[in-house]
Amino acid sequence: MIYLRNLLSIIAFVFLLFIELIINTILNFDYFLIMPFFIGMFIISTRRFSNFYISVFLVAGIYYDALYSSNILGFSSAKFLITMILMNFIVANQQNNTYLDLATFTVGIFIYKFTYSLEYLNPEFLYQILISSLVNYFLFRILNITIGKNVLKQKI
Amino acid sequence: MKDGNLRVRNYIIFVIFILFSFSIMVLDFFSNQEISSTISKRMNFLIPSSVNFPDYLEFFDTELFQTRNNLINENIRLKNEVLELRKLKIENDLLKEELDANKNLIESVDxxxxxxxxxxxxxxxxxxxxxxxxxxxxxxxxxxxxxxxxxxxxxxxxxxxxxxxxxxxxxxxxxxxxxxxxxxxxxxxxxxxxxxxxxxxxxxxxxxxxxxxxxxxxxxxxxxxxxxxxxxxxxxxxxxxxxxxxxxxxxxxxxxxxxxxxxxxxx
Incomplete structure (x- = not known):
């Protein structure tokens, strides 16, 4: 059962990563990116942090490196795991509030988008990361509120 | 206390897997990306490369053009298109002249x-x-x-x-x-x-x-x-x-x- 759950999680996150690439290719916004995969990663690392998800992000990273980029194999896996551990460390050691959440989200995106290219230090790229943080954090909050509202548990 | 210990244990396992990822990177780097190349050469079923951009955006059904109003609109559009084509013909003639001027360049491409x-x-x-x-x-x-x-x-x-x-x-x-x-x-x-x-x-x-x-x-x-x-x-x-x-x-x-x-x- 655990293996099946693990496999389903891997498929779900790989699909989410693929969706993220497709969305950003079609919409092609200059100022921000839509990052459903990163939102998923943020939820896991700050709300449901567990060893169970290591294999999920390891496989997702290998999938991305092997099929979508010229990165060295394992680069994205390491990046995803470092992002997760860092985001969890910031949130776990502070009192929970929206500003801290947003700051953690921005730091997470900054590491998540790291590339060994000159573009990483380009001011336009940094600007894009900041705008993306705000937009995606807003999407995360909407998702969080929606998930949090369990209609079956609501009192009539 | 128990939660703190569990978190530290999680961090240790995460760090082990980060090191594992780095070791894959080192292996791939020193094998001249042989590992990633082998994977990418053998896998072709996880990526829909035959999909074109226009395919994503095909929301419109051709049936929509069946109504009278749409036919009238289509007629107006075609009229505009003819006018546009006339403009393009003039532009085309100008470009032909430019092409002749760049003959030296064109001939050099075999x-x-x-x-x-x-x-x-x-x-x-x-x-x-x-x-x-x-x-x-x-x-x-x-x-x-x-x-x-x-x-x-x-x-x-x-x-x-x-x-x-x-x-x-x-x-x-x-x-x-x-x-x-x-x-x-x-x-x-x-x-x-x-x-x-x-x-x-x-x-x-x-x-x-x-x-x-x-x-x-x-x-x-x-x-x-x-x-x-x-x-x-x-x-x-x-x-x-x-x-x-x-x-x-x-x-x-x-x-x-x-x-x-x-x-x-x-x-």
Missing amino acids: STNYFYIKTTAFIKNNENKYLVSGGYDKNFEKNDIVINEEGFVVGFVDKIFQNHSEIIFLDDVDFSMPGLDRFGNEYLIQNNGSQLSVYTTSVNELTANIDFIFTASIFDQPGRFPIVSLSDAKVTVDDNKISSNIDIEEISFSFTDIYIVKTNDLP
């Missing part, structure tokens, strides 16, 4: 020695690089040049996968390509983020009268495809150096109609 594989960008990765359809299955090679419909070089092949390839386009910050002008001066064309910087690496004749920078066989490229036009750009001639800058915003091309140039080895 089209019989090359064949062109049509490809299209279908996905943009997290590093802002486009992936195009066709890879090992279509015999693409690293540094194969990519041209647009007008024959201008718009990029080159960087990494090849089984049925798709990563392209570095002119507007990518990693773009760097050597070129030659008609006087035999050698150039390096580099993207510096906001501009395309063109400067000489070897000078044969100092002149500002440069029209195009071409690909050349001396750089192991298919011969004489124009990379950039300096006709409208400001060319600076200093001591033994010719240079120019072109704004990236001025460069525009379609990602859907591009071609990979391959040398025809057959007799």
